Amino acid sequence: MRIPCSGIHIGLDSPDGDLPFLSHAHSDHTSGVKGAKRIIASEATLQLAGLDAESVKTQNTELLDAGHILGARQLAVEEDGARTVYTGDFCIKPNIFGMKAQMPQCDRLIMEATYGDPDYVFPPHEEVHGMVRRWVSGNDSANLIIGCYELGKSQEMVRILNECGTAPVVTPKTDSFCRIYEKHGLKLDRIVVGSDEAEEAMSKRFVALVPMGKAKRYFANRLAQAFERKTLCAVATGWALHYRFNTDAAFPLSDHADFNDLVEFVEQTGAKQVEFFTGDGSSVLDALKAKNGEVINS
Ligand SMILES: [Zn+2]
Incomplete structure (x- = not known):
């Protein structure tokens, strides 16, 4: 066009x-x-x-x-x-x-x-942010993985989690987008998977942001075995308002x-x-x- x-x-x-x-x-x-x-x-x-x-x-x-x-x-x-x-x-x-x-x-x-x-009429953003924070604090003995698009939604999710004192583990791709957000003055506290810092963080309970395709029960189960800790999965997308994802939680966070x-x-x-x-x-x-x-x- x-x-x-x-x-x-x-x-x-x-x-x-x-x-x-x-x-x-x-x-x-x-x-x-x-x-x-x-x-x-x-x-x-x-x-x-x-x-x-x-x-x-x-x-x-x-x-x-x-x-x-x-x-x-x-x-x-x-x-x-x-x-x-x-x-x-x-x-x-x-x-x-x-x-x-x-x-x-x-x-x-x-x-x-x-x-x-x-x-498709979404709840106020603040309400969805509250849902995420309650899920994260209410499952504080489990590892949590949250599926979000790596550009845009993931940076919002990092900030939502930062505001409740959590620095999530992110992929190198998500980190590269976070760096550009930071160049534009938006601070994002995160840990990049594969780094020494991530190894240390992942020896304890952690929250990770993963690509949408990885936010599945089979992947959570594999992580549960590898880290010997209960692991729950969620997605953050506007479609979650009505579409039932096969996950433990689904947050209708839309951009x-x-x-x-x-x-x-x-x-x-x-x-x-x-x-x-x-x-x-x-x-x-x-x-x-x-x-x-x-x-x-x-
Ligand atoms: Zn777009």
Whole structure:
């Protein structure tokens, strides 16, 4: 997908155009722009994506905070007297670092609707943080593994655990992302698996963050045998609100807008035309029609 701007076309998380915009560093968005030497993106996004590209600005464009993860931005473009906003992935409620999406004004909105299902309304972030902390303190004789995406969710989880006095064991990949968060002023106390510090920490009870695919009972059982200690597993993802993972606990911690946020966002932007690049936004538009009687083109 691309949009025209001042005589060129800007590719939206896509190589389709003269100059790409990269909304954030999750791999499903970076894959199309890997070879580009000039990219419209925040410095943090280029660092997290490991891209050796120049961060450029162009006329008639503006980058707006998107929440979601460090460096995530929305793109606003003015062309022929109309304003178009592309959100990338976004979250309007502040995460544990205080990151949240700005509310833009626009005529045309190109947005995500990952949770465009009315059943996906998340509890407040603080409530989910409390669930995690109670699980960690309530199982203080067991080793705990928590599955989270290594970029974004893991850094939130490190901070949630730090605030209850726990420094989790993390993978080298998660650690590399944590280092970039720290470069941007967000302190994260963690222990990298394989280090001397981890060996010492793992001789006692520990909490570890693992990739989502490892947060399984078979893996917990293997760890229980290796460390001779009861081991429990959990996942942290928005899908945990309704999807039953085969784990001991599941925390609905999301870095996306939930259904009500999507409705509020579209309403606040004032957009008369909305397109969804991921998820099904039809229920969002139906909810706005029921609320305001307003039909939005999609
Ligand atoms: Zn994302």
